[in-house]
Each structure stands twice: as structure tokens, then as C-alpha cells.
Amino acid sequence: MCKKLVTTIFIVGAAFYMIEVKAEIPGLQPEKNWDLTGYVKYMVTGGIPDHGDNTLDHLVHQRFNYEYRFSSSFRFNAGMRNRVLAGDSLSAPYYSEIIAADNGYFDLSRNIVDNDNMIINSQFDRLYFDWKGTEWSSRIGRYRVNWAMNTVWNPNDLYNSYSIYDFDYEERPGTDAVSVSRTLGYASSLDFVYSPNKDSNLQRYSARYLFNYDGWDIQALLGRSGLDYVIGGGFAGDIKGAGFRGEFTWFDPWMSEYKGQSFQPTLVSSIETDYSFGGRRNWMMRAALLYISEPQQAVDAAVYLTLPLTARTLSFTKFTGYADLGFDITSLSRFTMSGSYYQDGSFFVGLSNSYSLSDDWQLLTVLQRFDGSSGSLFGETPSTLLFANIKWSF
Known part of the structure; x- marks a missing residue:
């Protein structure tokens, strides 16, 4: 159900974008209705317990932040984080389940790859519509x-x-x-x-x-x-x-x-x-x-x-x-x-x-x-x- 929900939201956003696309005037760039930002991080972690074996873990953390503005008062936002995890912590009990856990009403987190050598997880932690009027405002989704x-x-x-x-x-x-x-x-x-x-x-x-x-x-x-x-x-x-x-x-x-x-x-x-x-x-x-x-x-x-x-x-x-x-x-x-x-x-x-x-x-x-x-x-x-x-x- 959540996959259909995410797909529908993106199709609706893309449809609005196609409707509002205008021909560019030579030499003049029109104002964009959307923004796409994000980052890529690599982190290495060394664990040194006083009693036990040392551990070494690797994490690649990539993020997309997307915003589409239907008008000055109505917009759509989506934030997606993708993580690639490898290292000694993968052998810890329930580690895979903890990485995949999603406490929201909709389960928008998936371990795409899950084995002894690597976990690849994708999750939407922002997915919402936002409307702002003169005195009233409303928001629905994940935020x-x-x-x-x-x-x-x-x-x-x-x-x-x-x-x-x-x-x-x-x-x-x-x-x-x-x-x-x-x-x-x-x-x-x-x-x-x-x-x-x-x-x-x-x-x-x-x-x-x-x-x-x-x-x-x-x-x-x-x-x-x-x-x-x-x-x-x-x-x-x-x-x-x-x-x-x-x-x-x-x-x-x-x-x-x-x-x-x-x-x-x-x-x-x-x-x-x-x-x-x-x-x-x-x-x-x-x-x-x-x-x-x-x-x-x-x-x-x-x-x-x-x-x-x-x-x-x-x-x-x-x-x-x-x-x-x-x-x-x-x-x-x-x-x-x-x-x-x-x-x-x-x-x-x-x-x-x-x-x-x-x-x-x-x-x-x-x-x-x-x-x-x-x-x-x-x-x-x-x-x-x-x-x-x-x-x-x-």
C-alpha cells in the first residue's frame, strides 16, 4: 500500500510540473517551481570497548530533499535517505531489524539488500503537502x-x-x-x-x-x-x-x-x-x-x-x-x-x-x-x- 502511495504522489507532482512548464525565453531563465538538494556522506566508525573485541564499521549516507511549488501557498516536499552499511556491527542481534524499523503509520523504510556483508536501506522521512493562507495553514504527510x-x-x-x-x-x-x-x-x-x-x-x-x-x-x-x-x-x-x-x-x-x-x-x-x-x-x-x-x-x-x-x-x-x-x-x-x-x-x-x-x-x-x-x-x-x-x- 505504501509503495502505491509514494508512486501516486510522485506521479501527481510530475503531472503538475508538466502542465506548468513554459517555453524558455532566450537569454532569460524562468523561475523554477522546484528545488532538489541533498548530500553524500561517508563515515567510518571504530568501536573500542574496554572488555571485548574492537569493531570497524562503514556507512555511506546519501540524501535527497525535493520541493515542488504548485503556487505561492501550496507545495509538496519529499526527503529520502539511502544508507549503505557494512562492517562488524552487522552481526549484532536484531541489527537488520533496527535499521529497517519505521515507527510511522506507513512503513516507508526498506532493506533493499540485507546479508552478512552489507545492508542497503532506503527510507522516506519527509513526504508531505503543505498549504499556507493568510491566517490558516495545514500540513499532511510525514514531517x-x-x-x-x-x-x-x-x-x-x-x-x-x-x-x-x-x-x-x-x-x-x-x-x-x-x-x-x-x-x-x-x-x-x-x-x-x-x-x-x-x-x-x-x-x-x-x-x-x-x-x-x-x-x-x-x-x-x-x-x-x-x-x-x-x-x-x-x-x-x-x-x-x-x-x-x-x-x-x-x-x-x-x-x-x-x-x-x-x-x-x-x-x-x-x-x-x-x-x-x-x-x-x-x-x-x-x-x-x-x-x-x-x-x-x-x-x-x-x-x-x-x-x-x-x-x-x-x-x-x-x-x-x-x-x-x-x-x-x-x-x-x-x-x-x-x-x-x-x-x-x-x-x-x-x-x-x-x-x-x-x-x-x-x-x-x-x-x-x-x-x-x-x-x-x-x-x-x-x-x-x-x-x-x-x-x-x-
Whole structure:
């Protein structure tokens, strides 16, 4: 069914394009109704566990971003990511299933090749129609519902949460949904979103009221997120030159148990700040604190770092802290140090350097260390990961 859906959408888009094609005037290039951009990345990953064999993995990650504009108010967008994976991780249990997993209503992910030597996966993570009027707007399909105020942890992100350690997926995941928005004035709107699920117990819907007060963006939201009724809010502003943001969401389960797992009412909240020192090196510092009143325990570090997160499961301990510091080595090179600490004694340390090789080429090198005290989640399987990533954009 999903293949027919994708094929139909592209046929419709192509038909509109053919209808609107006009003869070119010599010496004058007409304005395009469409854009096609993307990139190709190659990344090599070295895993160095303290207890176990070292691993080496390769990833070729290619992306298309396509937009067709039927008019100034109506457009179609599609984003497709293609990945070729090879290396030692292919032998890990359920690795193939994790790569092919698609949490949307429509399964738009396929492992085209899946064997002991290679996995080739294709997935549409953006596929939607967008309409914007003077005061009303609407969107339907697969897209990112971006209600976040924070930049690290987002308790208000009820639809497409992500791991702070996944640096190779800058677009972030999308969700299958339909939304309607009404502009109410300056920096003020009312938004409604409905996201279906084949399991009716897991459907999601919510409303958000966003407004600005004395230079502060403030939002309030309520609805249902799967097994929980939710109410939350967020804010973002500035205090003496420092950015200051916060989000909170209260999760109240309407089912106390589901598929053998029990759920309790839970408060998830996060607050963060950042400050740019400017200057020739463009120093910037950021810090964040996350609180979960009833965290769900992770089975092990590999599961926690691999499986998709939700706004309920952003961490496995009550309190989690994060900080990073970045500066420009040169105008073409930026260095960032980051770290997080969990209440059970687990910690993460990261170092990264991005270097602009040219207008279209970028080199990124990353070191990640997961460790902790005896008995902590990361401390049970301490390891170091090394990444080298080269990217060409078009």
C-alpha cells in the first residue's frame, strides 16, 4: 500500500510540473517551481570497548530533499535517505531489524539488500503537502512536528524525540500526521496535530497555544501521547545576554499496564542556558538539566543508545546533566567539547571538530566515551567510539 502511495504522489507532482512548464525565453531563465538538494556522506566508525573485541564499521549516507511549488501557498516536499552499511556491527542481534524499523503509520523504510556483508536501506522521512493562507495553514504527510523550545532535551517533543548522541542525522526523524494552525497575531498561534497509529492505543493528538510576552516565547500544550494524557508548557527568552529556555510535560497514563510493562504518572522537565562570548574565537557555552520523576530503567547501554526515544524516556535516571563548550580554531574549523552525567554514575564525554574543506565539502571527526562508576549503566560496558565523516553537499 505504501509503495502505491509514494508512486501516486510522485506521479501527481510530475503531472503538475508538466502542465506548468513554459517555453524558455532566450537569454532569460524562468523561475523554477522546484528545488532538489541533498548530500553524500561517508563515515567510518571504530568501536573500542574496554572488555571485548574492537569493531570497524562503514556507512555511506546519501540524501535527497525535493520541493515542488504548485503556487505561492501550496507545495509538496519529499526527503529520502539511502544508507549503505557494512562492517562488524552487522552481526549484532536484531541489527537488520533496527535499521529497517519505521515507527510511522506507513512503513516507508526498506532493506533493499540485507546479508552478512552489507545492508542497503532506503527510507522516506519527509513526504508531505503543505498549504499556507493568510491566517490558516495545514500540513499532511510525514514531517517533523517541531514544538521544541530547548536544544538538548525536549519534554514537549511528543512526536519525534531523538538521542543527543546521534550527530549523523541532523534532519531528525519525522512523524505521520495532519496538522492545522491558526495565526493569532505577532509570534502567536494555535496549533492542532493528530498522528494515527495502527494500534489505536498508541495514537497521538494535541493542541498548542504559542504566544510572546515581553520578549519571551511561551507555549502551553495538552493532548494524548499514546498511553498517556499530557499537559505541558515551555518558554524561551534572554536574561542579560544569556539564552534561557525550559520545557515540562506531565504524563498521566490512562492504562497502568501495557504489553507487560507498567506505567506511572511522570513529570519530565528540562531547563537550559547558553551564552556566546563572541570575539575572534566565537566561544559559546551551553548547559542543561533534565528531571524525570519516574524514569524507566534501561535494559543495557546498547539498547538505550540504539532504540528510538520518546519524551517520556529521554533518560534512565531522575537527574541528568549536560554541558558543552565550543570555539573556532580558525574561520574554517570549530572544536566542541561536551559531556553528560547520569544520577547512577554513568557519564559521557565527547570531542568533535568540524572543518570546512570547501564550499561543498566538510570533514567531521568525533570521539565519544561512555563510562561510569561500578554498577552504573554505562560503567557495565565502558567503550570508546571514534568517527571520521566526510560530506559533500549539492
